[in-house]
Amino acid sequence: MMTEYAIELNNAGFSYVNDTPVLSGISVGIRDGEAVGLIGANGAGKSTLLKILTGLLPHEGSVQICGMEVEKKNLPSVRKKVGFVFQDPDSQLFMPTVYDDLAFGPRNYGCSAEETERRIDRALERLDIEHLRTKQTIRMSGGEKRMAGIATILTMEPEIILLDEPSITLDPCNRRRLIEILNEMTETRVIASHDLDMIMETCDRVILMDGHTIRADGSARDILTDEELLASCHLEMPYCLQRARWHS
Numbered sequence: 576m577m578t579e580y581a582i583e584l585n586n587a588g589f590s591y592v593n594d595t596p597v598l599s600g601i602s603v604g605i606r607d608g609e610a611v612g613l614i615g616a617n618g619a620g621k622s623t624l625l626k627i628l629t630g631l632l633p634h635e636g637s638v639q640i641c642g643m644e645v646e647k648k649n650l651p652s653v654r655k656k657v658g659f660v661f662q663d664p665d666s667q668l669f670m671p672t673v674y675d676d677l678a679f680g681p682r683n684y685g686c687s688a689e690e691t692e693r694r695i696d697r698a699l700e701r702l703d704i705e706h707l708r709t710k711q712t713i714r715m716s717g718g719e720k721r722m723a724g725i726a727t728i729l730t731m732e733p734e735i736i737l738l739d740e741p742s743i744t745l746d747p748c749n750r751r752r753l754i755e756i757l758n759e760m761t762e763t764r765v766i767a768s769h770d771l772d773m774i775m776e777t778c779d780r781v782i783l784m785d786g787h788t789i790r791a792d793g794s795a796r797d798i799l800t801d802e803e804l805l806a807s808c809h810l811e812m813p814y815c816l817q818r819a820r821w822h823s
């Protein structure tokens with residue numbers, strides 16, 4: 576079935592325990608190639624929403640990826656379309672070395688040895704982390720793990736990339752590199768983060784979550800400059816906008 580959306584939710588919801596909703600009444604469509612920032616205070620449900628999109632958690636209502644309902648029988652196809660960079664990079668890396676982790680996805684998808692090598696080379700080059708290729712994952716810093724975790728997603732060449740707090744633990748150079756990579760991407764991107772400066776630089780559209788649901792959905796410019804709206808959701812404007820005000 577053809578649909579105009581890469582990601583489409585209709586009245587989607589979720590509860591972890593006792594029917595207390597963590598998410599409810601979520602309806603939203605994200606088009607092919609869009610870069611969307613998902614923002615909201617701690618506990619607003621950003622990570623939960625991303626997990627629902629990949630079928631890691633169940634949901635109420637309808638959640639579709641490229642026109643496919645996210646349900647058990649479709650999960651293998653859904654997961655080929657969607658790459659998920661977890662909030663915790665330790666959840667991403669489970670092989671002895673970075674190389675093994677990078678090779679795992681393509682091999683699992685039946686890529687040839689040459690194709691697997693090509694994808695690994697390209698991912699390491701895109702992230703500028705060639706030096707991590709043969710590193711043992713348990714002997715890496717948090718930021719190195721984060722970069723390696725993002726690389727494992729790139730080797731799967733998904734159409735949709737979900738990133739949960741990707742800039743956390745990155746040093747300024749790696750954060751800058753991440754921003755450049757996100758801006759070079761043509762894939763559909765959903766980036767959950769408290770780093771609103773990064774969201775401002777990488778996303779045209781922002782979805783603001785509060786009170787178990789979507790509180791606002793609009794252009795990054797409109798939402799990230801709306802101080803009252805952000806404050807009512809326990810957020811502040813990006814630092815660069817606050818600084819600009821101090822200097823004016």
Ligand SMILES: Nc1ncnc2c1ncn2[C@@H]1O[C@H](COP(=O)(O)OP(=O)(O)OP(=O)(O)O)[C@@H](O)[C@H]1O
Pocket residue numbers: 591592597615616617618619620621622623624662
């Ligand atoms: N495994 C779990 N069991 C029960 N409740 C959970 C679980 N994981 C999260 N929650 C609850 O669900 C709500 C949403 O959590 P979630 O992790 O999605 O928020 P978030 O927006 O990603 O927050 P943060 O900015 O801190 O990453 C929170 O109230 C949290 O306490």
Ligand SMILES: [Mg+2]
Pocket residue numbers: 621622623662739
């Ligand atoms: Mg989270």
